[in-house]
Amino acid sequence: QQQVKQSPQSLIVQKGGISIINCAYENTAFDYFPWYQQFPGKGPALLIAIRPDVSEKKEGRFTISFNKSAKQFSLHIMDSQPGDSATYFCAARTIQGAQKLVFGQGTRLTINP
Amino acid sequence: DAGITQSPRHKVTETGTPVTLRCHQTENHRYMYWYRQDPGHGLRLIHYSYGVKDTDKGEVSDGYSVSRSKTEDFLLTLESATSSQTSVYFCAISPGQSYEQYFGPGTRLTVT
Numbered sequence: 001q002q003q004v005k006q007s008p009q010s011l012i013v014q015k016g017g018i019s020i021i022n023c024a025y026e027n028t029a030f031d032y033f034p035w036y037q038q039f040p041g042k043g044p045a046l047l048i049a050i051r052p053d054v055s056e057k058k059e060g061r062f063t064i065s066f067n068k069s070a071k072q073f074s075l076h077i078m079d080s081q082p083g084d085s086a087t088y089f090c091a092a093r094t095i096q097g098a099q100k101l102v103f104g105q106g107t108r109l110t111i112n113p
Numbered sequence: 114d115a116g117i118t119q120s121p122r123h124k125v126t127e128t129g130t131p132v133t134l135r136c137h138q139t140e141n142h143r144y145m146y147w148y149r150q151d152p153g154h155g156l157r158l159i160h161y162s163y164g165v166k167d168t169d170k171g172e173v174s175d176g177y178s179v180s181r182s183k184t185e186d187f188l189l190t191l192e193s194a195t196s197s198q199t200s201v202y203f204c205a206i207s208p209g210q211s212y213e214q215y216f217g218p219g220t221r222l223t224v225t
Contacts, residue, residue: 006155034213043117043203043216044156089155100171101214103155 003027004092006104014112019077021107023090026071030092034101035064035075038087047088048075080111116140117217119204125223132191134220136204138184144207145187146214147171147179149200156203162187163209194224 006023013019023033034049050057050064050073057064063076077084090104116139126132136145144163148156148171158171160179168179176198178190191198201221205214 004155009153036216041218043205043218045216046213049213100158100161101156102172103157105153105155 003102004090004104006090006107008107009105010108010110012110012112013080015080015082017080017111019075019080019084019109019111021075021088021090021109022072023074023104024070024072025092027092027094027102028071029094030102032093033064033066033073034091034093035062036089036091036103038089038106044089077109080109082111082113085109085111117204117206117215119202119217119220121220122218123221125225126194127225128195129193132194132222132224134189134202134204134222136187136189136217138187138206140206140208140215141184142206142215143184143209144214145181146205146207147177147187147189148203148205149173149198150203150219151200159189159202191222194222196224198222199224 004025035047036044037047038044048059048062050066052068055066061078066073088107091101093101118137120135146161147159150156157173159177162168162181180188201219203219204217207214
């Protein structure tokens with residue numbers, strides 16, 4: 001049972017365009033929503049994260065939009081660059097437990113030059 | 114990779130053989146995790162540890178065991194490897210008081 005559903009599985013965007021990756025969750029106990037970026041042959045690394053008490057968080061070209069009522073959140077990458085080509089994972093964490101993260105399926109993003 | 118090493122980085126083994134993967138950290142973080150990464154499934158938690166000799170099961174723990182005898186080392190053991198355990202395994206650590214988990218470089222395991 002996938003508690004966090006991520007789409008699309010793959011995405012191709014032209015350089016300078018906006019990349020959008022969406023995630024949806026079911027468990028209302030989730031209280032922390034990070035996005036991880038993973039380059040080939042490397043481990044995932046935290047990119048940006050949001051708590052459910054805010055609707056948007058922006059860090060440079062990366063923005064998380066959060067819709068608590070719809071139980072959805074998304075990652076927007078503005079002015080996408082070839083160096084942004086990577087696999088992106090959304091995740092969610094429950095209030096209870098040892099900071100256990102539940103991950104989405106991942107999105108392979110390719111930015112064409 | 115935040116002071117985390119995993120060994121071996123690559124391993125090919127035969128069905129039915131035991132396999133142990135090692136995660137070593139130099140950050141003195143309390144929490145350590147083992148995940149497996151498979152296409153279409155993202156990362157799934159196998160086991161985690163919240164202190165020396167304190168471990169618990171994750172989402173996909175069947176066929177795996179773990180041990181943590183020192184703060185810096187977290188071992189993942191496949192008692193009798195099966196082809197379904199072919200995957201990339203990631204270790205992660207967390208200080209426990211912040212929300213971020215730091216991931217190691219991964220171990221690619223192939224069971225033939």
